[in-house]
Amino acid sequence: MQKLSPFIPPPFIPLRVVQVIEDVEKEKPIRFTAQQLRTATDNFSVVLGSGGYGTVYKGISRNNNIPVAVKVLKGASDKTIEEQFIAEVSTMGRTHHYNLVRLYGFCFESSLIALVYEFMVNGSLDNHLFKSNKGVTIGFEKLHEIAVGTANGISYLHEQCPQRIVHYDIKPANILLDSNFSAKVADFGLAKLCNRDNSHITMTRNRGTPGYAAPELWMPFPVTHKCDVYSFGMLLFEIIGRRRNVDVTVSDSQEWFPIWAWNKYERNKLNEFMIDCGIEEKHEEVITRMLMVALCCVQYKPENRPMMSIVVKMLEGDLEVPEPLNPFSHLFSAVTEPDDSLARIARNGGGSEWSSSEALTTSTGVTGTSLMARYEITVATD
Ligand SMILES: Nc1ncnc2c1ncn2[C@@H]1O[C@H](COP(=O)(O)OP(=O)(O)OP(=O)(O)O)[C@@H](O)[C@H]1O
Numbered sequence: 001m002q003k004l005s006p007f008i009p010p011p012f013i014p015l016r017v018v019q020v021i022e023d024v025e026k027e028k029p030i031r032f033t034a035q036q037l038r039t040a041t042d043n044f045s046v047v048l049g050s051g052g053y054g055t056v057y058k059g060i061s062r063n064n065n066i067p068v069a070v071k072v073l074k075g076a077s078d079k080t081i082e083e084q085f086i087a088e089v090s091t092m093g094r095t096h097h098y099n100l101v102r103l104y105g106f107c108f109e110s111s112l113i114a115l116v117y118e119f120m121v122n123g124s125l126d127n128h129l130f131k132s133n134k135g136v137t138i139g140f141e142k143l144h145e146i147a148v149g150t151a152n153g154i155s156y157l158h159e160q161c162p163q164r165i166v167h168y169d170i171k172p173a174n175i176l177l178d179s180n181f182s183a184k185v186a187d188f189g190l191a192k193l194c195n196r197d198n199s200h201i202t203m204t205r206n207r208g209t210p211g212y213a214a215p216e217l218w219m220p221f222p223v224t225h226k227c228d229v230y231s232f233g234m235l236l237f238e239i240i241g242r243r244r245n246v247d248v249t250v251s252d253s254q255e256w257f258p259i260w261a262w263n264k265y266e267r268n269k270l271n272e273f274m275i276d277c278g279i280e281e282k283h284e285e286v287i288t289r290m291l292m293v294a295l296c297c298v299q300y301k302p303e304n305r306p307m308m309s310i311v312v313k314m315l316e317g318d319l320e321v322p323e324p325l326n327p328f329s330h331l332f333s334a335v336t337e338p339d340d341s342l343a344r345i346a347r348n349g350g351g352s353e354w355s356s357s358e359a360l361t362t363s364t365g366v367t368g369t370s371l372m373a374r375y376e377i378t379v380a381t382d
């Protein structure tokens with residue numbers, strides 16, 4: 001597998017400019033043929049994992065011998081796959097940041113629709129936090145760094161790229177770790193581009209993952225980038241507790257970690273909280289900050305949640321964290337006893353009963369050439 005013939009600069013172009021052009025060329029996603037990806041993955045022999053949209057295989061790009069992860073898309077219909085493909089290529093293909101996974105290339109053929117990402121040697125964060133066959137145990141300082149890195153990646157999507165990108169599916173399985181355990185946010189597949197001035201999006205289909213999805217995603221309320229802030233807060237609780245937020249195997253009071261954490265915080269029992277979470281005393285200041293930030297991020301009202309750039313500063317200790325309001329008061333208002341049905345909905349993120357209304361954007365079918373032209377995609381050749 002080789003690249004297209006290299007760019008041969010006319011003699012009048014200064015070397016500095018040639019260098020820039022070559023760098024830009026390198027950043028564009030490459031188009032692979034199905035055969036090239038079959039060879040790269042040794043006929044799809046090493047499975048890295050699978051999710052809602054397909055299976056991920058390990059491979060080696062013959063272009064430059066770098067390891068890659070190839071996600072073969074599957075869907076209920078050709079239309080779903082096309083939508084997923086367009087969302088992924090149009091957003092990830094143009095977005096580069098240290099804390100975002102790079103889309104290296106893609107394949108769109110009748111026999112194979114696949115996305116090719118840079119390979120993250122330490123897999124996804126969930127494998128290190130929850131699984132019984134946990135990967136390397138990550139120390140507290142590194143976990144804090146991962147939280148900051150993730151927040152940085154999301155902040156870039158929301159506030160720094162030319163068009164705001166809302167991720168919609170922030171969760172530990174979508175945070176990948178490189179060889180230094182640096183966090184890279186993956187899977188913008190559910191993302192939709194929206195104009196900065198027009199920050200309200202009306203949903204057309206299910207988004208996000210139960211347990212991480214913000215209340216407005218399962219209620220008929222307007223949705224903004226603040227839904228990612230909520231999901232990040234839920235992820236932060238899981239980083240702090242090194243456990244899933246919902247765990248039916250522990251005592252009733254700890255079954256839903258965020259509300260247990262709030263109770264400890266409100267009653268000024270941070271010592272107990274740290275002992276139960278197995279956090280050393282020397283980390284008290286940082287863990288308090290992380291807990292307060294998580295509580296700020298999961299506020300019921302989107303307008304009460306901070307911007308992600310503020311979250312980064314608060315996590316790093318550059319900005320004081322305001323006293324969080326009780327994020328769960330809506331579950332208990334009007335009744336003296338907790339409203340169990342509401343609490344259950346909050347824990348599970350509304351299950352599959354999602355509300356929908358009119359569409360903000362409509363997708364068009366993929367035509368290889370126009371899509372490629374629009375997003376300046378390179379073709380790999382044999
Ligand atoms: N670039 C990558 N490098 C290394 N491993 C990866 C990469 N991308 C994905 N994986 C592995 O493949 C697994 C499946 O990823 P996938 O995105 O298909 O599913 P998911 O994240 O669990 O769910 P979802 O479909 O909601 O994103 C991940 O959990 C991770 O372990």
Ligand SMILES: [Mg+2]
Nearest residue numbers: 051173174187
């Ligand atoms: Mg994923």
